[in-house]
Each structure stands twice: as structure tokens, then as C-alpha cells.
Amino acid sequence: MVALLSLAALVGAGIVGLYALSAALRTAREPAAVLPYESGLLPQQHAVSRYHARWYAVTVLFLAFDMEMIFMYPWAVVVADMGTTAVVEMFGFLAVLLVGVTYVWREGALRWT
């Protein structure tokens, strides 16, 4: 843990150092305030809008699987000890989830344009 914290501290120090080095090297100290790039035209509206993420159905599907993954990490360690039951149960569960994925796919949620 100490090692990890030291690594994080060093990385942080390195990034601060980079900013300092850049400030020392560049001629224009102040960041330039510019308009966002809209291929040469002026922006008409602020871009940060309520973005329509059409793949929201996929995110829900992903969450279901993501929870399952949390169980799979400890499972991987104990398969050899637990034997066949562990494998049958895990892949039985995954098969159920895959049925769900197939349903979602058939409903067209994995394709949004």
C-alpha cells in the first residue's frame, strides 16, 4: 500500500513538474481564451446539452453483467477447490444472462443508428 501511495505521489509530482516545466518553456504563459472549434464557423449554442445517448439500453444490460463480473473474480480463485459444481453453477448463470443478451439483440437495442 505504501508503495502504491508513493507511486501515486510520484506521478502527481511528475504531472505538477510537467506543468511547471511547460510554464517555464513556453512563450505565452496565459492560456488563450478561444471559441470551440466548429470547423471555422462560430458556435451557435453551448455544446454541453442533454445528449441523447441512444445506447442507454446497452448500459442497463452492461450493469447486469458488470455485477456478475464481481462474483466471477473470487470464483476464478476457488474453481479448483470447489470442483464441478462451481463451474456448472457459474456457466448456468451466465447462460441465463446470455439468453437475456440475445433477447436484447433481437429487439435491436445493440444497434442504434
Next chain:
Amino acid sequence: MPEQTLAEAWGLVPAVLGIVAVGLVLGVVVTAVDRVVVFGAPGAAVEPIRSSARLLVEQRRTTLAPDRLLWRTGCVAVPTLALLSLAVVPVAGRTLWSTSADLVWFNAMEALLWAAVWLVGWGPNAVHALTGGYRFLAQGLAYELPLMFALITAGLGAGSLRTTDVVAAQESLWFVVTMPVAFVVFVASAAAFAFWGPFAAPAAADIAGGITSELSGVDRLLVEAGRAVFLGASAAMAAALFLGGDSGPWLPGPLWHLLKTLAVVAALVWVGRRMPVLRPDRTVEVGWMVLVPLTLLQALVVAVLVLNGFYA
């Protein structure tokens, strides 16, 4: 544990400095190989360093009403996460930090990249960057699970989530022999999380560089360096998890690991630059309907082999 961590073997400060140096070197190597392939001139190998210097002397920029805090947080987080993921990648046969859940740590760093990269896209309040950020999320939805399954498959074969244990378990046979699908999927998904090559849709030219389109100076350097370091770290991790890490005849172990890492990088760049960018809106379907079942099948095969005592 009989095994020492890198920090115990080398002392804390040299070990931490060593890991950062390894990460930076890997990042430079990845970028150099990539430049040579893209520009087709061997002299391009020095270009990554020149580009870094160029970005250091370049002015920074802010856009109109940016979300400054989140934007800069994202820029700083990308290289930080990439370097932190190296804590569990073996260097000279040892990892800086060794726990019973090394693979989960690697996975967690890569999962946090979702947030970091998205923030880089969100921050500047610009349409191309925003589109790129959301593209990254969609891409993550496609490749996160295959990547996790690939990691788990390696852990399953070794019966441990500790990287050094996984390397040790390949004493007799490299995992790539029994887990070729997991290996390929791991490398490809890592490239997707570094939004590089065919997976560069979040930073693609069709949206003017996407998440990088509003970055300049040292901010851009951090993001570009982060993605290169993460790609290099992933190649080193792939070499450790699937190609036996530092095992090999004649040469010293660390050299073997380096050679294998370089081979993974070269193969990745060579294959990756032979195709155009894959659009996330089409690849999500492939991720779920092809890669997820394939990696699960791979995990099942490995699980059956484990039950038969194949890896024991």
C-alpha cells in the same frame, strides 16, 4: 508470501522511480512504433519525443465557458491511471504492489479511464469533443466485458488473481496456447481503452480529433502520454499473463519480458494500422454477440481444463 514485491527487493524509491520510467519508456516505444508504421520512415522513431517537447512549448487554451475543473481533472487522470495500472504489471519478475487481487486492480484502473476520458470530452464545451467523449462510453460498453473475461480467464487458469502467480503458473506452458481467444481479446480491448488505431473513434479525424480536438500544450501531452502508457502497460500485462512473462532460455528474464512486450506492441500496431477506424455504433453489436460469447466459451474451456488438473 515467499516472493518479494519490487518495493521490497529494490527499496521503495528506486522501485517507484523504476515503474514510472518503465511506463514512460513503454509509452515512447508504442508511439515510436506507431509513427514508423504510419509515416513509413524509420526516422519517425524520434518523433514522439519531439512532439512532447513541442507540446511543452505550446500555449494552453481554454474554450468558452468550459467545465474547467472536470476537464483538467480528466486530463490529469488519464496518465495517472495508466501509470497506476503499472503497479501490478511485473517488472524484472516482480510487481511493485502484490495483493491477492492484482487483476482486479488493473481492471479498476482501466474502468476509471471511462470517467477520465469522458471528462476530457465533456470539459471543453465543444461539440466534437463531446461527441468523442460519448463515443468512448459506447466503445467501453462494447469492450469492457470481453476485457474482464479475458483477465478472469488468465486468473482462472492460475487459480490466483496475483500477477506473479499467473506468471509462475505458466512455467510449463504459456497460457496463450490454451487461451488464444482471451489473449487476442485482451490486447484488442486494451487498444479500445487507449482509443488507439482501429478503436480511435473517440479521437477520430471525422470529428476533428474528438476528445483531443480542444486540447493543446501540456494538457494534450498528458492525454496523449496517458493513452500511450496505457497501451504499453497493457502490452506488458499481456506478455505477463499470456506469454509467460519473463520465462525463456538463455537470456535474462527481464529481457525476455521486454522482448515479448515489444512483440505484442509490434503485432498490435502492424495489424491495427491495416484497417480503418471501427465505428462504435456498429462494433457494440459485435462486442456483445461475438466477443462476449467467445470469451465465455474460452473461460468454460479453461474451467474444464482446471477441473481436469491440466494446469496443476
Next chain:
Amino acid sequence: MDVIARLRTWALARPRVLLVDAPGVTMLRWSVEAELDRRGWPCAVSPADTDLLVVLGEPGPELAEAVEVLWSQVLEPRHRVDVQRTEDFAVALDQGRAALVRPAESGTKGDGRPSPASLLGKDEKEDAQDEGMGQAGHEGMGQAGHEGMGQAGHEGMDHGGGHEGMDHGGEVAGLPMASTGPDRDGLELDVLKVALGPVLLGWPTGLVLRADLQGDVLTSAELAWLDAGTVSTAHDQSNSQRAALDRLAHFLDVAGWPTAARDARRARDRVAEEANRDEAQRLAEAVARRVSRSRTLAWTAGGIGRRGSGGDALDRVRRWCDMASGQPVEDLPAMSLDGVAALVEGAEIGSARLIVASLDLSPVSAVSAPEHLHA
């Protein structure tokens, strides 16, 4: 200090170049691109990535204003190079690079960059009258160039420090927020007014696509050429094989395939050299074969932009591959901008870019439909 100067010189030895080509300078652009490739100077994809802004030919008034906006977005160290004639460009590029590393003569404030508020200054007034968005954007651009320099203070006083913001309801920092509208999924979400063009990598310079962006899907697209009334109709009568290779390179840029785009450009440049015609032909055929046989490209660009019986974007690209390798192909009917707008309607932004890149669009073909300007 000397060390820093040397470091800067070394760091900027291969500056990144943003090319803006005015209509009718195709041959000049090819020469410059060939020179950049020879020098290993990469092309920038956005002003944030740019050191040298290289303007080829003489842009019309509207494109010139777009160039001013772009120039205001390029970061120090920066330099602008205008190239008019083929003989000049190598010297101009050298001078541009030299100017980049020259230490700034004045303080950091004096870079003459107009503030965002002054660039947008006119927009606020237009919006107050609640005019159409396209109109506002266009007008704003038309005047930004004149107002741009150093009138920020004056504008600010006019507006009485924030009163404007309240009047407009939801206007922040001189720009309105996106408005809402129903989309095809029956949801009421934000609709963002965006413009693609006039200056984008792999995009026909001078073409402007204005559309609503819902998520990453474009709707209500309208296309127009900048300076359409004034553009010279003199068409570059160039080798059709070279032109096909050039279009192919543009498309491959957009498709995110830099190695193939590079090969297409090199083949294009070699074809012009009489010396090794065979080698050039071999290069052209190799890249054409590689592109037309790519399954990944077929999968990523297939099925988009289908145009009646004319095939989809992929078919059009394969037709160019045939042209690029020197085979005769039948002519496709020219496409009106309305036709293009219909093709990109409802397309994802990346698909829309690929569709536009797959079409043979030039200001000359637009002369038949000039009413569509300034939509």
C-alpha cells in the same frame, strides 16, 4: 536561455500544418501536400493541434472570415502562411517554420487574438430579435471579422454588463443553451445547432453543413457553399486518375485509415512524375486493391448514404478505386446539395462525414443551385 531556444527550435522542426485551400487551387494543394509528406510535417485535424496555418490561393470573403476564426483558435507559437503560387510554397514553408521559433517580440498579451466575446459580439444582438439560428450564425460570422479586433470593451459597455444575459433567458457567456425538441424515439431532448465545414480534414473546403444534432445524429441538414456567388468557375482540368487518388485519400482520412491515405497521396504524387510511371501505377493499384478489398471498410462504410440506384458510400469509394487504378468507369450524375442533405438526414455524425467524403462535391457543381446559400 540558449538551451531553451535550441529546444524550441528542435521541438518545432516539424510543425503541424492546417491546410486551407481556396477553390481552384487543387494542383497547388497537391504540391504542398507532397512537400509536407516529404518533410514529415504532419497535418493537423483541429486548430488546437496546429502550428502553421497555411492558406492556399485566395479565399473569398466568407472563407476568409472562417480562416480568421480558425486563426484566432491557433495557439502560440503560431504562424500564418499565405501561398498564392506554386513556385513560392517551399520558401514560404521554411519561412513559416523560422517564424515559429523566433522569440516573441512583444509581451504575451499582444498576440492580437480577438476575445471570444468580441467574436460572438454580434450574435447576441441577432438573437435578441429571435431570428433563425442559421441566419444568426451566418450574420455573426459576416461581421465578426470587422468587429473582431479589440472592440471587446466597447461591446461590453453596450450590453451593460449582463443585462443582455437576463433578457435572453438562459444565455451563458454570450451563447444560448441548446433548445429541446422531439426526436425520432419520441423523447424530448436537447437539439444542438451545429455546423460542419467549411474547414475540416477530408471535407470539401468551403462547404458548410448546418444541422441539428440530437445525440450524435444529424437532422434538418442544409448544405451550402461559401462564396458561391463569387467563386471562379475555372475548373482544374487535371488527370482523372490523380483526382481519384486524391478523393480516395480524403475519404481514407475521414475513415481513420492513415496508412492507406498516405499511400494514396504518394501514388497521386508519383503519377505526376513521368520518370517512373510503372512504379506509380503499381502503387496506385496496390492502394486501390487494398481499399476495395478491405472487409473492415466494407463493414464500417457499407450501407450508408444509399442513393437510389447509385449505390452506397462504399460503392462510390470502390468506383474511385477503379478510377485510381486507371480503369475506365461510367460517370455518375452530379449530385445537388439538396440530394446530399437528404442522404445525411438522420445519419450519425461519423456516417455523415463518410457520406460527404464519398461524394464528388466541388463548388463548380453547385453553381446550378445558388439559391441555397445562406440558408
